[in-house]
Amino acid sequence: MSDHDDVCVLLPTMNEAETVARVVADFRDAGFENLLVIDGGSTDETRSIAREAGARVVEQSGRGKGQAVREAVRDHVRAPYVLMADADATYDASDAAAMLDPLLDGEADHVIGNRFADMRPGAMTRLNRIGNRLINLAFRAIHRESYRDILSGYRAFTRESFLRLHLTADGFGIETEMAVECVKNRVSVAVVPITYRERPGGSATNLHPVRDGGVIFLELYRKAKTNNPLFYFGSAGAAATATGLAMGAFVLYRYLAFGISHEIVAVGAVGATILGIQLLVFGVLADMIHSLHREQIARYERAAGDGSTGRSSADGGDDRAIGTEEVADAGRTTGGQDAGPDDVAGRDGRGG
Template structure:
């Protein structure tokens, strides 16, 4: 029996033949016997190498890391705790205990490994480092939580909390979406410092910084619609209003300085300004509705919690008979007996 039978190590893979054996062996040596590799249809020897290293291997039905994670947790994980990592040997199995401690101690239901706490030389290019910082800043601005490293692939979470998240991203946006959904569903999150290493020579990354970075920014903005509607509508409204004012200033300047009128531009300026103001007003109204909705949810959760805590004291009775299951189930029998006695 392993010390971590209640933990499943989840490794999404795609052409990781150079590193997957090292990663699987590392986690098994750390005491994790339940290692699940969900593969996106690798064209190299990733699947066979992972099996030889002792992992359980499943080929996902779709494509993309996000789809792999959702399918794995939904269909192939039975353990109550999931430790998710990349199979590129950039994360240390030695950090697994620290990642799981907040879950075991009840401090959190989702744990994010902070790669910036101990990032080794060469682990991340300057472009990727700048992009990560900008994305984390955008996340903190839009969703008003500082998780330090929302793009980290080293995660630990309870299976129950994962099932509460509404996840739709198929690619590398899954980490961003998980962070946003944790904020939206008020899932307790802990951030744990981890070591992040350079990819071993010979292994190639599946990440495309510009393309995937753009997808992540769009995911952040899209999720703001239900989590921070003031930013979602207000940002577009402010941009439209500013454009309208700039066009109006141009028309006014050309008319006063040269006597030239720009009727079409003037109409566009009025339309952009009106649209921008409407979006700003709508953003404020949506934010008020969102705040009221959050208050109602919090009030409902408190009521349910109070009812649950009061229920044992209401039902418990020291003189109650041990057989509590014979009440409602015996009612038809008692009625029949009473009818027979009446006859």
Template sequence: MTDHDDVCVLLPTMNEAETVARVVNDFRDVGFENVLVIDGGSTDETQSIARESGARVVEQSGRGKGQAVREGVRDHVEAPYVLMADADATYDADDAAAMLEPLFAGEADHVIGNRFADMRPGAMSRLNRIGNRLINAAFRAIHRNSYRDILSGYRAFTRESFERLHLTADGFGIETEMAVECVKNRVSVEVVPITYRERPGGSATNLHPIRDGGVIFLELYRKAKTNNPLFYFGSVGVASTAAGLALGAFVLYRYLAFGISHEIIAVGAVGATILGIQLLVFGVLADMIYSLHREQIVRYDRAISDEAVTESSADDGE
């Protein structure tokens, strides 16, 4: 037995023939024998190369990285700890020990590798850097937590904590959704500095910055409905109110300056303003309900914990 027999390395793949052998071998070289490659139906030699390198290979039933991660963990992983990475050789297997340490020490249930701590030249384009910064800033503003690099694909987590997350994203939004669900379900998270390298020559990325970035922003906003309702409804309310006031000012200016009335625009301005104010009020009320709900959950968890301590003390007394 090795020190990592209770860890499964999970590698979602899609046409990674150029790099998958190197990644599998790197993890096996540092002591991880249980390497699971869950493939999205690659049209190259990814699956056969991964098998020859010693990995267990499963072809996912659906499509997309998110679906691969969900299926891989829930249907094909029995180990209590999961170390998730990309198969493009951008992550360093030598960082695995640091990623797992908070789990083994009981300090966290979910660990995120911070790529910005040691990002090598050429590892990320300027556009991707800007996009990552904006997405992380949006996450902090919307979900009121800072995980520094929520888009990192290098993760370590307990299988039990993963089952507490309600994940539905199929594509690259899975990392964002995992971060949001950790906040929502109060899963303890630790951020660990890692090395992020440039993709080896000959390998192509499956990421489309504009398309996938838009999906991620929408995912952040959609999840705010149940995690920060004031932002979810309030942002639309502010936009609607501002639009209504702007239209109202335009109508008033045209009437006072030129005597021209715009009845239809005026009706639209009033409607937009009323809708915006209603959404703002609804957002405040929803946020109050959410805060009370969170307080009740904390009290319930505390009561369960106290009850468990009492039962343990009683058993020790016997």
């Protein structure tokens, strides 16, 4: 029997025939027997190679990594813990124990592997490295948490905590969305240093830096609507206000310098400025409502915790009362006559 029977290793794949067997073998050598490969419709031999290597293989019903992860955890994983990794051999199976430790010790419900802690030469291009840094900075600014590497594909989490997240991303935005949802739902997160290696020769990446980077930035901004409304509405309001003021300055300059009036531009400037101020005010109000909502939820949670403690104390009191009644009942003599406590003690002392 494996030491990790309560862990499912989840490997989303898409044309990973060059590396999937090596990844499956590495995790099996590390003591993991429950390996699930969920494939997004590979056109190479990924599925057959994964089966031969000893993994359970499922073909996802939709497309994209995000949809694959959601479908796998919801429909095909029954283990309480999930260890998710890419099947491109860039992650090290020897880091699995460190990834799982915070979960098994009860310190966190979601673990992110920090690739920047030990990134090997050639593992990430300069463009990707810059993009990753910018995205992490944006995440910290918008969502006010620092997870160091929110785009890491090496994750460990409890299945229960994953099902609490409201995830909709279908592509590579799934990692970003998971990080945002952890903040929103106050899921405890631990960050663990891991090794990140260069993709083996012959395997091609499915990531498109510009396209997928744009999707990730949009996902960060979209999720700010419910997690940081002041930033979401305030940034749009600031942009509209700045545009309106710039247009107004242009109209004023043209009128004062050349005597030329731009009525249409002036109307647009006033409209943009008013819209921007309204968005700023709405952002402030939405942020106040969001803060009150969080405080209310915290109150409910504290009340629920105090209620559980109170019930435990009450149950203990009832047990003690029941115990007292039993002692009193034991004090009654046989034959229907009641005996006092001293008589009971006396008979006990004489051995009955």
